[in-house]
Amino acid sequence: MIEKNRLSQMKQAIVKGDKEKAQKLARQAVEDDLNLNDVIEEGFVPGIQEAGNLWEKGEYFLPELITSAESMKAVMSLFQPELEKKNLKAKSLGTVIIGTIEGDIHDIGKNLVASLLSANGFDVKDLGADVKISEFIQKAENEEADFICVSSLLTTTMLKQKDMIKMLKSKNLYGKFKVLVGGAPVNKKWAQDIGADGYAENAMSAAKLAKTLAQK
Amino acid sequence: MIKALRPKYELLSESFIKKILNECFELLEKYGVFVENQEAVKLFKQAGAEVHEPEQRVFIKPELVDRALSTAPSTIELYDRPGEQKFIIGGDQVHFDPGSAAVSILDHETNSQRKPTSEDLVKFVRITDSMEHIDFQSTGVISSDVPEIIGDSYRLYIGLQYSRKPVVTGTFRVEGFQPMHDMLVAVRGSKEKLKEKPLAILDACPSPPLKWSNLTAQSLIDSARAGIPSELISMGMTGATSPVTLAGTLVQHTAENLAGLVICQLACAGSPVIFGGSPSSFDMRKGTTPMGAVETMMIDSAYTQIAKHLNLPAHAYMGLSDSKINDNQAGLESGMGAVLAALAGVNVISGPGMLDFESCQSLEKLVIDNEICGMALRLIKGISQRDETLALNLFEDITPETQFLSKPHTRKWYRQEHIFPEIIDRDTHDEWEGKGKKSIADRAACRIENILKQPVELIDSELQKDLKKVMMADAKRNGLSSLPKIKSL
Numbered sequence: 001m002i003e004k005n006r007l008s009q010m011k012q013a014i015v016k017g018d019k020e021k022a023q024k025l026a027r028q029a030v031e032d033d034l035n036l037n038d039v040i041e042e043g044f045v046p047g048i049q050e051a052g053n054l055w056e057k058g059e060y061f062l063p064e065l066i067t068s069a070e071s072m073k074a075v076m077s078l079f080q081p082e083l084e085k086k087n088l089k090a091k092s093l094g095t096v097i098i099g100t101i102e103g104d105i106h107d108i109g110k111n112l113v114a115s116l117l118s119a120n121g122f123d124v125k126d127l128g129a130d131v132k133i134s135e136f137i138q139k140a141e142n143e144e145a146d147f148i149c150v151s152s153l154l155t156t157t158m159l160k161q162k163d164m165i166k167m168l169k170s171k172n173l174y175g176k177f178k179v180l181v182g183g184a185p186v187n188k189k190w191a192q193d194i195g196a197d198g199y200a201e202n203a204m205s206a207a208k209l210a211k212t213l214a215q216k
Numbered sequence: 217m218i219k220a221l222r223p224k225y226e227l228l229s230e231s232f233i234k235k236i237l238n239e240c241f242e243l244l245e246k247y248g249v250f251v252e253n254q255e256a257v258k259l260f261k262q263a264g265a266e267v268h269e270p271e272q273r274v275f276i277k278p279e280l281v282d283r284a285l286s287t288a289p290s291t292i293e294l295y296d297r298p299g300e301q302k303f304i305i306g307g308d309q310v311h312f313d314p315g316s317a318a319v320s321i322l323d324h325e326t327n328s329q330r331k332p333t334s335e336d337l338v339k340f341v342r343i344t345d346s347m348e349h350i351d352f353q354s355t356g357v358i359s360s361d362v363p364e365i366i367g368d369s370y371r372l373y374i375g376l377q378y379s380r381k382p383v384v385t386g387t388f389r390v391e392g393f394q395p396m397h398d399m400l401v402a403v404r405g406s407k408e409k410l411k412e413k414p415l416a417i418l419d420a421c422p423s424p425p426l427k428w429s430n431l432t433a434q435s436l437i438d439s440a441r442a443g444i445p446s447e448l449i450s451m452g453m454t455g456a457t458s459p460v461t462l463a464g465t466l467v468q469h470t471a472e473n474l475a476g477l478v479i480c481q482l483a484c485a486g487s488p489v490i491f492g493g494s495p496s497s498f499d500m501r502k503g504t505t506p507m508g509a510v511e512t513m514m515i516d517s518a519y520t521q522i523a524k525h526l527n528l529p530a531h532a533y534m535g536l537s538d539s540k541i542n543d544n545q546a547g548l549e550s551g552m553g554a555v556l557a558a559l560a561g562v563n564v565i566s567g568p569g570m571l572d573f574e575s576c577q578s579l580e581k582l583v584i585d586n587e588i589c590g591m592a593l594r595l596i597k598g599i600s601q602r603d604e605t606l607a608l609n610l611f612e613d614i615t616p617e618t619q620f621l622s623k624p625h626t627r628k629w630y631r632q633e634h635i636f637p638e639i640i641d642r643d644t645h646d647e648w649e650g651k652g653k654k655s656i657a658d659r660a661a662c663r664i665e666n667i668l669k670q671p672v673e674l675i676d677s678e679l680q681k682d683l684k685k686v687m688m689a690d691a692k693r694n695g696l697s698s699l700p701k702i703k704s705l
């Protein structure tokens with residue numbers, strides 16, 4: 001059993017977005033050889049959940065939400081090598097490949113989606129902006145990903161989302177990954193028309209959608 | 217006669233402008249800008265700028281910026297399609313043009329958004345052409361019935377055919393410049409004549425923070441060489457892609473635009489450049505980029521002041537709204553923005569018609585906003601002295617029955633002193649009720665119907681052939697064998 005007080009400090013560090021404090025607590029947990037999965041599940045995850053709740057209630061704005069998400073990320077990357085040493089895997093809701101499609105450099109929305117997915121327990125590989133379709137797919141295969149998330153902000157580059165589905169089909173990979181699409185010109189109908197698995201209009205609903213789909 | 221005072225509003229003191237510029241110059245020299253375009257990097261190197269290769273980071277010395285500032289013109293001329301009417305961009309001149317590149321259109325019948333077709337684009341262009349207070353057209357909507365890849369050249373193709381007004385437009389791909397330039401040259405007759413009488417402005421946006429992408433830098437270089445004015449559209453989003461303080465964002469905004477200005481001047485000294493932008497006060501709750509926020513308008517007005525200080529023409533995305541329908545919010549945000557822009561002396565104001573964070577055009581809103589533009593333009597004309605004696609003589613023969621309606625003085629001046637809106641409601645209540653209790657959007661829809669009933673004034677058939685040739689070549693290169701038929705013709 002891990003001390004209640006310690007767990008609540010972890011939670012608070014994430015809620016407050018105090019990255020240094022969160023990392024310090026994480027390091028101590030490693031030094032004291034605590035069960036890291038319990039530390040994550042009972043200490044840090046409740047923190048990011050609380051930050052998400054506060055955002056939904058309208059008490060937290062993006063700067064608070066993102067600092068909490070970044071603190072969570074920092075903690076997770078600190079735990080990663082430790083877990084590997086013990087041949088453990090961090091509990092993850094799934095692996096996500098995310099990026100902005102080729103020809104498109106709009107990446108703010110994509111970054112928000114990536115942050116929230118990772119803060120909500122997904123293992124997120126962010127390929128950046130202007131990413132080739134083939135690179136998305138190759139990476140997804142290599143990482144045995146569960147999701148491919150594609151952001152497009154231009155009407156021209158939105159078409160590439162369709163091309164991606166086509167390429168997945170031609171490689172017999174359609175259905176292997178759940179494809180989520182988003183960005184300003186994209187809507188639910190487009191997602192359905194091209195045969196994507198889902199669309200979300202903002203980062204929070206993207207995280208929710210991914211969670212629902214992950215459980216399927 | 218006492219000349220009318222040009223009403224103005226300013227947000228920055230002289231010393232504040234200097235402080236912003238000092239930091240901006242230091243920023244360019246010390247931290248530089250990222251330039252992802254080979255040709256632009258080469259131009260910088262030739263001009264002696266230090267370039268850090270791995271990330272294509274260019275450090276720009278104050279002397280280089282000063283030199284660019286000294287060769288850039290302080291006013292620009294733009295001509296309509298026939299090359300007859302001249303528009304001066306600079307000084308205190310104000311011109312409105314519709315907000316550009318909307319990905320959707322608000323359908324008046326259903327009050328919901330849908331993807332625009334070529335038919336909508338033609339309507340949009342024709343309505344813009346009829347708007348008396350909107351001087352320039354813009355390639356305002358993206359047609360969903362042509363492949364997106366040729367969306368940039370196609371919207372110009374339609375614009376040039378259905379309106380005589382000069383065009384504010386832009387490229388979506390590096391290859392887009394060539395066909396677009398060819399079309400403009402086709403209208404003028406030769407490259408030289410296009411340089412003499414520019415017909416279009418090309419928008420180019422740096423990528424905040426501090427980056428000029430390959431596409432946009434190429435657009436600057438190509439435009440400079442062709443004598444086409446470039447509009448530099450820096451668009452920091454406070455707290456997301458630029459500092460959260462308004463003054464901090466102004467430093468970055470100015471730095472990005474000045475780096476763009478240097479690229480233009482290095483490509484061709486003396487090339488026309490407009491100091492513009494579309495920054496926004498990023499909404500920290502929603503992650504959206506509100507154009508109707510008062511802070512957005514403040515950043516716009518303030519950088520316009522900086523542009524004037526630097527002796528450059530200014531542009532801003534103002535007079536638009538984030539509302540999704542033509543409601544009170546749409547009116548209040550557009551009205552406020554247009555008036556502030558006019559008072560700030562923004563030379564090119566892009567906005568009319570736009571809703572939903574620069575993503576949706578509404579034909580009805582365009583017609584409503586035209587009235588806003590009319591009022592803003594009237595406002596900045598100020599109050600002039602019309603007669604030697606202002607009023608005294610009108611009271612010479614005053615009696616208790618005196619009225620002014622029949623006085624020659626009234627007849628002489630009323631149309632110059634007052635403007636008469638087309639669709640703003642000034643009916644008596646009963647008259648309004650008798651006409652079916654219409655909202656302003658409904659009245660706008662009626663005006664649109666009337667405009668579209670008018671016969672289309674077609675361009676010279678030779679020119680039409682030339683434009684079509686350019687367009688078809690571009691379409692074929694991109695795998696399209698025919699263009700959508702326009703039903704309304």
Ligand code: B12
Nearest residue numbers: 104105106107108109151154155182183202203317421423
């Ligand atoms: C900021 C911005 C830029 C910046 C981008 C900076 C950056 N690092 O990202 C800069 C200045 C670089 C830029 C450049 C250009 N832009 Co721009 N830009 C915008 C603007 C104003 C805001 C975009 C934004 O960041 N929004 C805020 C974020 C938080 O929202 P978001 O991206 O929509 O993301 C949210 C959701 O969509 C969703 N989401 C996003 N991705 C995903 C993915 C998945 C899987 C899911 C589930 C959800 C999801 O969640 C996000 C978070 O809540 C939009 C206008 C608009 N309303 O979108 C124009 C806009 C997208 N740009 C436009 C244009 C034309 C351009 C340029 C071509 C202009 C030019 N000629 O220079 C270039 C293109 C460069 C290129 N090759 O990509 C047009 C597109 C028109 C069209 N028909 O395609 C727009 C619509 C503006 C307009 N009306 O003109 N732009």
